[in-house]
Amino acid sequence: MKERPSLGEALRIKVNDENLFSGVDQRILNHSMKKGELSKFLDMTNKTLSTKIEQYNQSNEHQIEPIVIAKSHYYSRHDIASLREFMGVEQYYSDLYSSKLIAITNHKGGTGKSSTTMTLAVGLALDLIDSQRVLVIDMDPQGSVGSTLTFNSAEQKDEEIITFIDILLRNFEDDNPVKTFLDNGHTLEEIILAVMFNTHLPNLKTLIAYPTDDRLVGVFFNLEDEQKLELICDFRDNIKPILNKHFDTVLIDTPPADNAILWCLFEAVDALLVPITPKFIDLASTTNFMGTLATRLEQLPSHGTNIKWLKAAVVNHDPKSREEKDIVGRLCRSVQDRLISNYINRSEAFLEAASTGRTVLDLVQSRSKTSKTEFHKAISSSEAFVNTFKIEMQTLNLEK
Numbered sequence: 001m002k003e004r005p006s007l008g009e010a011l012r013i014k015v016n017d018e019n020l021f022s023g024v025d026q027r028i029l030n031h032s033m034k035k036g037e038l039s040k041f042l043d044m045t046n047k048t049l050s051t052k053i054e055q056y057n058q059s060n061e062h063q064i065e066p067i068v069i070a071k072s073h074y075y076s077r078h079d080i081a082s083l084r085e086f087m088g089v090e091q092y093y094s095d096l097y098s099s100k101l102i103a104i105t106n107h108k109g110g111t112g113k114s115s116t117t118m119t120l121a122v123g124l125a126l127d128l129i130d131s132q133r134v135l136v137i138d139m140d141p142q143g144s145v146g147s148t149l150t151f152n153s154a155e156q157k158d159e160e161i162i163t164f165i166d167i168l169l170r171n172f173e174d175d176n177p178v179k180t181f182l183d184n185g186h187t188l189e190e191i192i193l194a195v196m197f198n199t200h201l202p203n204l205k206t207l208i209a210y211p212t213d214d215r216l217v218g219v220f221f222n223l224e225d226e227q228k229l230e231l232i233c234d235f236r237d238n239i240k241p242i243l244n245k246h247f248d249t250v251l252i253d254t255p256p257a258d259n260a261i262l263w264c265l266f267e268a269v270d271a272l273l274v275p276i277t278p279k280f281i282d283l284a285s286t287t288n289f290m291g292t293l294a295t296r297l298e299q300l301p302s303h304g305t306n307i308k309w310l311k312a313a314v315v316n317h318d319p320k321s322r323e324e325k326d327i328v329g330r331l332c333r334s335v336q337d338r339l340i341s342n343y344i345n346r347s348e349a350f351l352e353a354a355s356t357g358r359t360v361l362d363l364v365q366s367r368s369k370t371s372k373t374e375f376h377k378a379i380s381s382s383e384a385f386v387n388t389f390k391i392e393m394q395t396l397n398l399e400k
Contacts, residue, residue, distance in 0.1 A: 027200035030364045031126065032067055032074035041128065056086045081202040093130045098398040099244040101269040102251055108285040109256035112275040112315035115350065117253040118359045123386030124249055125204040126361065132248040137164050138209035139265060140255040162195040165213035168234060168264060172219055172227065189242045220260035233301055235268040249393065258296070267300050270398055271309035276331065277316045278324040286312060287334045309396050314343040342384040349378035
């Protein structure tokens with residue numbers, strides 16, 4: 001089975017010149033740390049850090065080399081992760097908190113599901129203290145979350161892409177690529193880990209979607225009742241344990257539809273996050289979705305008992321708009337305590353990030369075309385939102 005490119009291979013792939021700064025992809029450079037900052041973070045002197053890097057390079061084929069800009073030395077997140085592993089720095093997050101699968105969902109399109117998923121994924125993965133292992137699964141056949149986050153996916157377009165839907169349908173299609181690998185002796189766990197894509201952060205992986213993924217709906221309705229039950233429960237019974245083993249947080253971007261893709265997902269996840277843009281049409285759709293969700297979940301095999309957390313999130317919000325303030329007030333009265341307290345505010349920085357294939361948390365002010373005010377608005381609200389979400393998940397105790 002052909003695995004996805006290793007870190008070393010990924011970093012050697014030529015990238016678009018527009019994404020380069022001093023010869024380095026900006027997504028990597030923007031999250032790199034100066035040598036002094038890294039020394040302080042690791043609680044050691046610059047001299048000790050140099051010694052540790054030299055010891056690492058003597059012991060490993062992959063070499064840690066600084067990114068030199070104006071005589072300053074920067075180290076990428078990938079090199080920092082390699083060095084910390086070499087030094088035996090404890091990764092304690094999984095020892096303290098259970099792994100969780102969270103679906104970002106809303107039956108209406110255009111409510112901010114994809115941008116919320118990407119902001120959360122990058123925000124969680126950037127935390128060097130927690131060092132969470134984060135996976136993003138794109139289950140929207142028309143979505144772009146996975147391909148946006150995926151590092152150098154354009155260079156890998158000629159490869160055979162295996163999506164999460166391919167994995168779900170492995171027992172129900174004769175020509176399924178996952179079935180072929182299983183028949184050749186590979187385990188399901190090996191296949192799932194092999195088909196993930198690297199990103200610009202070492203602890204963030206993706207499974208991308210493809211337009212043909214919507215075929216699951218047709219396959220589902222042509223199955224016998226017993227097979228339908230098997231398909232709906234497969235994610236829960238066979239795939240989720242593998243993801244729990246390898247990741248601390250799994251974020252899943254969903255299609256804006258009520259179909260079999262969503263039913264398979266809802267049977268497996270631990271939590272639901274419902275983004276809403278404060279517009280009247282979105283308010284009506286979202287409150288209806290959340291109000292009828294219990295009825296939908298009751299029809300699934302687990303009757304929704306697996307869902308331990310459900311909240312709405314206001315995104316793309318203009319706090320100066322009277323109309324939006326009124327809509328948020330109505331939403332508060334409707335969902336009450338099922339609303340995340342921090343909102344993601346509207347900002348031109350999100351447009352800049354989207355146009356350059358990044359999230360807003362991948363931008364740095366010194367190289368941003370957005371005004372300082374707009375930049376700060378985006379970063380501060382996004383970071384507050386991510387931190388609130390992180391605390392909510394940490395307080396959600398699940399059996400390990």
